[in-house]
Amino acid sequence: MSRITIAEQSALSPIASRGPDMLSNVERWCALNTGSRNLVGLAEMADILVEAFAPLGGETEIRDPEPAETLDETGARIPLAHGRNVHIVRPGRGNRRILLTGHMDTVFPKDHHFQELKWLEDGVLNGPGVADMKGGIAVMLEALTALEASPLAGQIGWEVILNADEEVSSLGSAPLLADAASRCQIGLTFEPAAEPDGTLAGGRKGSGNFAAAITGRAAHAGRNPEDGRNALVAAADLAVRLDTMKHERPTLSVNPAKLDGGGPNNVVPERAVLRWNVRPLTPEDQAWAEARQAELFADIKQRHDVGIDITGSFARPPKPLDDKQLGLFTLVKECGAALGHDIRWKHTGGVCDGNNLAAAGLAVVDTMGVRGGAIHSDREFLIVDSLTERAELAALTLMRLAEGRLDI
The missing domain is CATH 3.40.630.10 (Zn peptidases)
Incomplete structure (x- = not known):
């Protein structure tokens, strides 16, 4: 000493x-x-x-x-x-x-x-x-x-x-x-x-906070729902898929935290906002998460025929x-x-x-x-x-x- x-x-x-x-x-x-x-x-x-x-x-x-x-x-x-x-x-x-x-x-x-x-x-x-x-x-x-x-x-x-x-x-x-x-x-x-x-x-660990603004198309929920593009469903789908990232890479923590959107029961929701946090243990985890999220955004956009505007970043590196x-x-x-x-x-x-x-x-x-x-x-x-x-x-x-x- x-x-x-x-x-x-x-x-x-x-x-x-x-x-x-x-x-x-x-x-x-x-x-x-x-x-x-x-x-x-x-x-x-x-x-x-x-x-x-x-x-x-x-x-x-x-x-x-x-x-x-x-x-x-x-x-x-x-x-x-x-x-x-x-x-x-x-x-x-x-x-x-x-x-x-x-x-x-x-x-x-x-x-x-x-x-x-x-x-x-x-x-x-x-x-x-x-x-x-x-x-x-x-x-x-x-x-x-x-x-x-x-x-x-x-x-x-x-x-x-x-x-x-x-x-x-x-x-x-x-x-x-x-x-x-x-x-x-x-x-x-x-x-x-x-x-x-x-x-x-x-x-x-590092930390990134993100938000996705999802834009669909409103329609009557009874007369012509097929003409709508449900932003709330797309956001929920994205939340579930983001949550699976922690199982695909166990050293990663993912927390879908808040979902805003929706409206009257008889209207297909045209807007929703999802917010989430990701915590990587290593720089390699962060790079993987960035690439995986980009894949999910592209797939959600195509599958649900919606627009997605992403904000946020990994403001805290591991x-x-x-x-x-x-x-x-x-x-x-x-x-x-x-x-x-x-x-x-x-x-x-x-x-x-x-x-x-x-x-x-x-x-x-x-x-x-x-x-x-x-x-x-x-x-x-x-x-x-x-x-x-x-x-x-x-x-x-x-x-x-x-x-x-x-x-x-």
Whole structure:
């Protein structure tokens, strides 16, 4: 085990007393609703985070999202609005750069019933975003503060992206993430730990969200149904066939999720919209799924004599735990051991911005945030002691990266 040096201990020691301040930030940030579609709340949160990170001395911008679109319930293409993103750069130091990412959005819209914070028991806080991932942003801020106060600060550059649309696939922030990744070699993302005991996420599946607008032809259901082209039946047929893909390739997950369409019983439906999610384990799975879906679209179009308009993509590529990723995991594990923590990792079907950073060529650990659980539900919780615990882990990792402990 690599012991903590006197210099490292000096930089880490202030974190132990920072728990109440970190908790206060989390409570204040989580009291503000920042659902992915709440652009007003996200704008307010962006301003709050700019102020919180200002003492680090980086160059800060609030960046507009890239345009995106989706299908409405009738199948028409419509603009899809996303919030603005915070980008902070501390350039010009050393020959390495780290990209630290987090997201300010949550899955809870402003009309969701889950808006309040409460204590479940001593040291366990329940609330929207406490773990996923405003707690993680607090950890990131504290770790960078420790790095900047250490003698190693001048040996490494860093960038921070706090995006507003991670929970909805980062469509508006993807170009910003890719641009920053092109300048960096290492990524740390502050999603919550994969398990309450602090286990990290290792390899991750990829994810693609898709929608098909199917256009048939209306007709009277009794007088001349043969003149109609039933879009609802075509969409249902497509849903069933998409679902069979997971049996054809067991390492693939497919979830037909929503079907809109239909109308009066005496009218052959002329429009339907099907939405689904696909999660490939490997890049080969993704390539197979793309080809197989194209075959299904062509066959449905011909068999049912309908039009099909497809939107969506694999916005999250698979993230295998290759040698590059394993090297950074090993460094984090060594840092954990030096602090008295047994850091482990597990594969997961969940996805995050870490998928995209790894696909861009970075070594990435993407669960550097707090310990907690039940995310994406009104049972979401934060284990408060993990705020300082994970801040120490992230700070030590940053300092050892600055020392050049990882050969990339």
